[in-house]
Amino acid sequence: MEINTNVSKDEVTLVLAGSMYVEDAAVLREKLISFVESGYKQFVIKLHGVDYIDSSGLGVLVAIQKKVLPKEGNVTLVGAKGVVKELFELTRLNKVFTMQP
Amino acid sequence: MYSFSSLAEFATLRDTIRKELIQDCEEDALRLFIAINEGVNNAIFHGNKKDVTKKVQLIIEKSPDEIQVIIRDEGDGFVETKTSDAMELWNEDGRGLDLIGLYVDSYWRNAKGNEITLVKKISPTYCKPF
Numbered sequence: 001m002e003i004n005t006n007v008s009k010d011e012v013t014l015v016l017a018g019s020m021y022v023e024d025a026a027v028l029r030e031k032l033i034s035f036v037e038s039g040y041k042q043f044v045i046k047l048h049g050v051d052y053i054d055s056s057g058l059g060v061l062v063a064i065q066k067k068v069l070p071k072e073g074n075v076t077l078v079g080a081k082g083v084v085k086e087l088f089e090l091t092r093l094n095k096v097f098t099m100q101p
Numbered sequence: 102m103y104s105f106s107s108l109a110e111f112a113t114l115r116d117t118i119r120k121e122l123i124q125d126c127e128e129d130a131l132r133l134f135i136a137i138n139e140g141v142n143n144a145i146f147h148g149n150k151k152d153v154t155k156k157v158q159l160i161i162e163k164s165p166d167e168i169q170v171i172i173r174d175e176g177d178g179f180v181e182t183k184t185s186d187a188m189e190l191w192n193e194d195g196r197g198l199d200l201i202g203l204y205v206d207s208y209w210r211n212a213k214g215n216e217i218t219l220v221k222k223i224s225p226t227y228c229k230p231f
Contacts, residue, residue: 021115022142023108052131054138055196063193082231083131090203096190 002049003028007035011042017049025056032064041073048079058093065096074098103159108145111157121161122168126228132204133168133221139197140172140217143181148174148215163223167206170219178214 001024006013012035020028032043043064047053065075076098080088088094103118105111118137122130141157149155155175162169181198189195201208205219 019115021112021138023112052135054135054142055194055200056142058196059193062191066191066193083128083135086231087135087200091196091199092190 001027003031005031007040010040011044012040013044013046015046015049019052020050020057021052021054022056025054025060028057029060029063032060033067036064036067041068041071043068043073043075044078045075046078047084048081050080050084051082053084053087058087058091062093062096076100102161104156105159106149106153106156107151108142111141111145118159118161124163124223125225126223128231129221129223129228133170133219136201136204136208136219136221137170137172139200140170140219143197143217144172144174144176144215147179147181148176150176152176166222166224168221168223170221171216172219173216176215180214 001016001018001020004015004017006015014028014031016028018024035043045061061075061077068074077088078100080099088097088099103114105114115138119130119134122133124130137159141159144157145151149157157175158171158173160171160173162171201217201219205221207220208217210217
């Protein structure tokens with residue numbers, strides 16, 4: 001999986017591409033946690049290029065949302081499609097995140 | 102049959118397995134792969150507890166109208182607790198069995214708890230686009 005990061009003054013944008021398996025989720029977790037620990041709380045994660053995400057990837061995103069929501073932060077997921085979009089809907093995680101087309 | 106002892110070994114087989122599943126319906130093949138991947142991760146992490154001296158066996162058997170998948174580890178067996186029917190939204194883990202339940206037509210564990218069998222219908226009438 002490719003993870004490209006764009007950091008502005010108060011927002012971190014991650015552009016993901018490929019399949020997110022358990023080992024990719026671990027890398028993503030470390031990356032996101034380091035930003036949270038540096039004080040960032042607004043995250044935009046672009047999923048247009050993601051064709052697969054497993055339960056570990058879903059768990060990482062939930063973990064980050066749990067960390068930033070109490071700080072009035074948010075994780076916005078953009079561009080989920082296909083089975084990735086279906087997974088968020090079936091697990092009702094589309095209610096945990098701000099989902100944008 | 103596939104046999105592997107670590108996540109790294111399984112990672113080298115994922116694309117082959119995904120392709121093997123595709124028959125008439127790519128979408129349902131991917132849905133079945135989701136269930137297989139979750140079952141294998143459970144076998145590696147919870148069954149064999151990441152012990153690379155222990156193997157995971159993955160057996161895929163096709164019939165005209167369904168695919169049956171057996172995932173067997175060499176651990177002592179474990180009982181995975183299903184989160185709940187409603188799924189605990191804010192849990193960071195524990196969704197594996199929920200995803201298996203969502204993406205196969207039926208599944209069961211053996212008595213020891215070291216083997217799970219998944220069944221997915223493959224009739225084109227079951228094929229559902231995303």
